[in-house]
Amino acid sequence: MKLEFTYGDGLLAVDIPEGKSVDTFSPRKSKNPIGCDQFHEMSKETLAAFADQDDPLIVVNDAYRNTPTPQVLECIDHNQPGLIDRSEFLVATGTHAAPTSDQLDIIFGSYRDRVLDRLNIHDCRNPECMTDVGLDKFAEPVFVNTQFMHAQRPLLISSVEPHYFAGFSGGRKSIFPGLADLKTVERNHNLANSMAAQPLKLDGNPVADHLMNLASIANMQKMLGIQLVVDSTGEVASVSCGALHDSFMAATERAFNIFANKVEQPYDIVLCELTAPLDRNLYQIQKALENCQGGVADGGSLVLISKCTEGIGTRAFYDLAKEWNRERNRPRKGQLKFGSHKLTRVVNHTKRIHVHVVSDLDAADVRQVFYEPLDNLNEFLFIAWNNSAAARVAAVFDAGNTVLTI
Numbered sequence: 001m002k003l004e005f006t007y008g009d010g011l012l013a014v015d016i017p018e019g020k021s022v023d024t025f026s027p028r029k030s031k032n033p034i035g036c037d038q039f040h041e042m043s044k045e046t047l048a049a050f051a052d053q054d055d056p057l058i059v060v061n062d063a064y065r066n067t068p069t070p071q072v073l074e075c076i077d078h079n080q081p082g083l084i085d086r087s088e089f090l091v092a093t094g095t096h097a098a099p100t101s102d103q104l105d106i107i108f109g110s111y112r113d114r115v116l117d118r119l120n121i122h123d124c125r126n127p128e129c130m131t132d133v134g135l136d137k138f139a140e141p142v143f144v145n146t147q148f149m150h151a152q153r154p155l156l157i158s159s160v161e162p163h164y165f166a167g168f169s170g171g172r173k174s175i176f177p178g179l180a181d182l183k184t185v186e187r188n189h190n191l192a193n194s195m196a197a198q199p200l201k202l203d204g205n206p207v208a209d210h211l212m213n214l215a216s217i218a219n220m221q222k223m224l225g226i227q228l229v230v231d232s233t234g235e236v237a238s239v240s241c242g243a244l245h246d247s248f249m250a251a252t253e254r255a256f257n258i259f260a261n262k263v264e265q266p267y268d269i270v271l272c273e274l275t276a277p278l279d280r281n282l283y284q285i286q287k288a289l290e291n292c293q294g295g296v297a298d299g300g301s302l303v304l305i306s307k308c309t310e311g312i313g314t315r316a317f318y319d320l321a322k323e324w325n326r327e328r329n330r331p332r333k334g335q336l337k338f339g340s341h342k343l344t345r346v347v348n349h350t351k352r353i354h355v356h357v358v359s360d361l362d363a364a365d366v367r368q369v370f371y372e373p374l375d376n377l378n379e380f381l382f383i384a385w386n387n388s389a390a391a392r393v394a395a396v397f398d399a400g401n402t403v404l405t406i
Contacts, residue, residue: 003395005273008307012358014271015378020385022271025261025404026397030237039075039239046224046241047080050155056087057151059174062096063103064277064284066230066401067159070109077111084111089119090147092156092178095185095314095338098123106277120147124182134217136184137210143181144218155224156244160251161401162199162259164290165192165341167208170227171248172215182338184214192341195348199291199403200260202252220244227251231258232398261396263404266297268391269384270404271377274306278400281313282361282369286342288399293349295394295404301354301384303374304399308359317342321369346370356380 001016003024016022034042050056061067077084091099091107098121104112122145123129130143131150148154160170177185191197191206202208225247231237237258240250272288279285285306296302312318317339323332329347331340347370349355356374357366363373374380384391396402 003271005271005305005395005397006275006279007305008279008309008360012305012377014381017382017385020393023267023392023394024397025394025402027232027402028258029233030231030235030258033231033235033237034239036075036078039072039236040079042239043075043226043241044079046155046226047076047083050153050224051080051083053152055151056083057090057147057154058087059090059092059148059154059156059179060107061158061174061178062091062093062099063106064096064280065159065169066161066234066277067157067228068230068234068236069107069157070111071236072157072226072228073108073111084114087115087118088147088151089115090145090154090179091119091121092174093122093124094177094180095124095182095316122179124177124180124185127181130181133219136187136217137213138187140183140187142184142214142217144175145179148175148179149218153222153224155226157226157228159228159230160240160248160255161229162255162291162403164199164287165189165197165205165207165345166211167198167200167202167205168248168252168255170251171225171244172211172220175218175220175223176211176214180214186338188214189338189341190336193336193344195345200256200405215245229254229258259401260403260405263295263394263406265392266295266300266406267394268297268300268388269303269381269393270296270300271303271393271395272305272399273395273397274304274400275398279306279308281308281310282357282359282365283313283317283342284400285357286346288396289349289355290345291401291403292396292399293353294406295396296353297392298352299354301356302349303356303358303377303380304371305358305377308361311361312365314339318365318369326370343369 158170223244225244238254240247
């Protein structure tokens with residue numbers, strides 16, 4: 001028996017010895033995917049409200065989300081002819097770099113050339129593109145993209161899936177971190193040092209609570225949302241439209257049913273496949289660790305499988321690790337910085353379980369952020385079963401979006 005995991009543009013095959021079994025988990029498939037005609041019925045009131053303004057603004061995700069933005073634009077174009085061509089577009093990059101030319105193709109598909117002259121990219125490090133919108137619950141100033149704040153009724157297109165410390169992506173996250181300043185994002189992300197911040201969890205999640213506080217400051221009530229849930233085959237499982245918060249909350253219910261998998265008993269080994277776009281770098285693969293670690297027994301092993309074709313990714317957490325005190329689980333200088341939340345959580349998890357990475361990265365780069373590189377997955381499994389014939393093993397496909405719950 002063989003298991004095949006996505007590995008970059010190819011596959012990584014793993015041999016399962018005769019007599020051994022591996023339980024498998026993945027996001028569920030939608031029985032009735034949403035087509036353009038259904039989208040029209042679900043979105044017509046929202047799109048009518050959006051179209052009834054002089055300078056419509058559409059906010060879209062960057063290429064690090066699975067949001068099928070081109071499909072949504074196609075449906076909008078079909079149902080509201082001319083709306084695409086008179087709308088401004090804004091890419092919510094959060095703390096990511098501006099999209100490359102190839103990434104713009106991913107974001108907009110065939111609509112790229114039609115929107116390019118009306119396209120702006122958010123830059124969290126540029127104060128000139130942002131407006132002070134008030135103080136958050138910590139009495140700290142909050143800045144949001146000026147174009148967005150000046151829009152009458154902006155339309156935010158996003159996908160809702162598990163987020164490893166905010167509960168769910170989508171909704172308010174298109175603004176925070178999508179369109180906010182770096183310091184605000186840093187304050188929010190530092191709340192993920194608390195292990196109460198978990199995937200699929202909103203109530204009692206300090207990150208999610210702060211996000212709602214931030215959204216209220218930014219006048220979330222005026223915003224419109226098209227929030228999609230995409231299943232394991234890339235089909236649109238649900239579309240929620242209307243006021244941003246309401247459409248987001250409706251989408252979270254559907255997302256839970258698609259992405260949550262209940263585990264009756266934790267496993268000795270959990271193999272986690274990362275798929276695009278979350279398989280591109282070392283920074284992104286932590287999502288699979290957070291989603292699946294709950295299904296690993298104390299002292300067990302979790303294996304992240306990702307080619308990491310773009311290398312390390314965002315360097316903040318990587319460079320911060322050089323000055324990290326693992327024993328105290330804090331920077332040696334004591335001050336939390338952007339990226340601290342990632343290191344804090346990895347260290348906490350590695351106190352309970354072993355975390356390995358199968359990738360094309362240098363072993364030193366993997367160890368830098370407290371993971372253990374793994375060269376031969378077949379040998380690893382052989383040794384595990386040789387040491388304990390009864391070792392329980394699970395494989396999680398699309399682990400960046402599949403959550404194991406006990």
